[in-house]
Amino acid sequence: MFRFATPSCLLLLIPAWGFLIFNLKKGKRNTIKVSCLDSLAVPVSLGVRISNFLPLLKVLAISCMIVALARPQSGEQKMNVMTEGVNIILALDLSESMKALDFKRDNEIITRLDAVRGVVSEFIMKRQGDRIGMVVFGSHAFTQLPLTRDYNTIAFMLDRLKIGAAGPRTAIGDAIGISLKRLEDVESASNIIILLTDGKSNSGQLSWQDAIEIAAQRKVKIHTIGVGTTGEAPFLVDGLFGQRYVYQRVDMDWDALKTIADKTSGSFFQATDLASLEKIYGMIDSLEKTKVEVEKWVEYKELYNNFLVAGLVMFLAYLVLTHTRFMRIP
Numbered sequence: 001m002f003r004f005a006t007p008s009c010l011l012l013l014i015p016a017w018g019f020l021i022f023n024l025k026k027g028k029r030n031t032i033k034v035s036c037l038d039s040l041a042v043p044v045s046l047g048v049r050i051s052n053f054l055p056l057l058k059v060l061a062i063s064c065m066i067v068a069l070a071r072p073q074s075g076e077q078k079m080n081v082m083t084e085g086v087n088i089i090l091a092l093d094l095s096e097s098m099k100a101l102d103f104k105r106d107n108e109i110i111t112r113l114d115a116v117r118g119v120v121s122e123f124i125m126k127r128q129g130d131r132i133g134m135v136v137f138g139s140h141a142f143t144q145l146p147l148t149r150d151y152n153t154i155a156f157m158l159d160r161l162k163i164g165a166a167g168p169r170t171a172i173g174d175a176i177g178i179s180l181k182r183l184e185d186v187e188s189a190s191n192i193i194i195l196l197t198d199g200k201s202n203s204g205q206l207s208w209q210d211a212i213e214i215a216a217q218r219k220v221k222i223h224t225i226g227v228g229t230t231g232e233a234p235f236l237v238d239g240l241f242g243q244r245y246v247y248q249r250v251d252m253d254w255d256a257l258k259t260i261a262d263k264t265s266g267s268f269f270q271a272t273d274l275a276s277l278e279k280i281y282g283m284i285d286s287l288e289k290t291k292v293e294v295e296k297w298v299e300y301k302e303l304y305n306n307f308l309v310a311g312l313v314m315f316l317a318y319l320v321l322t323h324t325r326f327m328r329i330p
Contacts, residue, residue, distance in 0.1 A: 003300070005071035012066045020059040051326050058318045064311030072307065073300040086130045086288055087147055087188040089179040090120060093197035093227070094161060095138045096168040097250050100198070100233035103274050109234075112198055112227050113163055115274050120196075121155045123281040130288075133182045134158070137175035139167025139203045147186050171204025172197060172256070176211035176222065183220060191220045192288055195260065198227040200253040208256060212263045222264040223284055224257040227271050 004010065094113070103115035124132060131147040132154055145157050176193065183191045193215070201208050215222055232247040254270070261268040267287070271277035 001075035001300075003073055003075065005073055005300075007070055009066060009070040012069070013063055016059055016062045016066065020055055050321070054318060054321060054326060057314055057321075061311045061314035061318060064307045064314065068304040068308035068311060070304075072303040074303055075300040086190045086192060087183050087186060088127070088130055088132045088288070089135055089147075089182055089191075089193045090132065091135045091137065091141075091175045091179050091193055091195045092116065092120075092144075092161065093138070093170060093175075093199065094136050094163055094166050095170045095197075095199055096164055097170075097199050097228075097233075098163050099235055100228055100248075100250060101236060101245075102229050102233045102272075103277075105274055111163070113161065115277060116196060116227060117158055117161065119274070119277050119281050121158055122278075123285055124151050124154050124158070126285050127151065131186055131188070133179075135175055135179045135182065136161060137166050137171050137178075137204075138164065139169040139171060141171055141174040141178045141204070142166060143178060143182055146182060167203070169203035170197060170199040170201055172201035172260075173206035173208040173211045174204035176208060176215060176260075177206045180211070180214060180218065180220060183218075190288075191218070192266075193220060193222045193264075194225065194284065195222055195257075196225045196227060197257070198250065198252065200251040201256060208260060212260050215264050220264060222260050222266040223269070224261045224266065225269045225271055225277075225280055226252055226254055226257050227277070228252070229272050230254075 098111060098113040098116075100112050101109045103110050103112060105115065105118070129149070131149055132151070133147040134144040134154065134157060135141055136144045144161070145154060148154065172195070175195065175197075179193045179195075183193075212222065228250065230252050231249065233250050234245050235248050236243055237246050258268045260266070267284075269276075269280040269283070271280055
């Protein structure tokens with residue numbers, strides 16, 4: 001942003017440039033008319049050219065000093081977000097069943113993880129002022145990203161999640177346990193876990209029943225999302241003659257996800273296609289909005305010294321030239 005602190009001073013430029021125009025016309029009136037010397041082809045010397053430029057140099061010097069008097073300023077707009085915000089942990093299932101190809105995007109068959117990745121990324125970018133962390137789980141659970149407001153980094157890490165990185169099975173209890181630990185890192189009036197899975201808890205050291213008891217005691221709300229269809233789902237596997245599609249059975253414990261949500265005052269959702277998954281995250285986004293008090297201000301930097309120095313240098317050059325090489329005697 002750019003502005004003049006005292007723009008009324010710029011009106012002084014009118015008489016300054018009027019003075020220059022008046023002198024130029026006066027110089028033309030004071031010329032002596034003589035016979036034509038075009039045939040002599042007298043060249044115009046460099047000194048004459050510089051002498052003609054001196055009135056302009058003087059006006060430019062005065063103009064720079066007038067601009068400095070108007071106090072030009074460049075500003076940088078800043079925003080201060082004053083809020084406690086909400087702590088949100090995204091607990092994402094990376095078990096082998098997330099390879100199931102029962103989702104479509106733009107008429108293209110995609111894996112469950114690819115469907116989740118795009119929708120979660122949009123959800124993250126809609127948040128304002130909230131801290132978001134990421135826990136991934138399979139046979140075991142670990143922290144992918146601690147709580148942060150750097151949403152671009154979260155989206156970057158989300159794009160690089162790999163199916164099977166945490167093992168082939170599903171440890172829902174451990175995922176909730178690790179998520180609760182991450183929520184302890186930063187205090188907040190509201191703590192939320194969004195648990196997304198497509199399977200049945202069959203691994204881990206902490207049972208999901210014990211995990212939700214701890215979450216309920218700490219007043220941590222858990223929204224659960226069951227992804228994919230029940231029964232058999234298509235998978236792309238490597239065979240002797242290349243890749244081929246096979247149908248494999250995928251178990252989903254809907255009752256467990258409903259219980260987890262009910263016990264922690266959260267909500268249970270079932271996402272069987274991309275449209276329903278997008279709708280679910282839209283509902284969660286509307287449920288978990290936070291009031292953010294935003295204060296804006298602009299920090300200005302003075303630029304008058306640049307114009308003042310330029311004007312003084314040009315005026316000094318004008319004085320030196322008019323009192324030495326280009327001095328005129330009335």
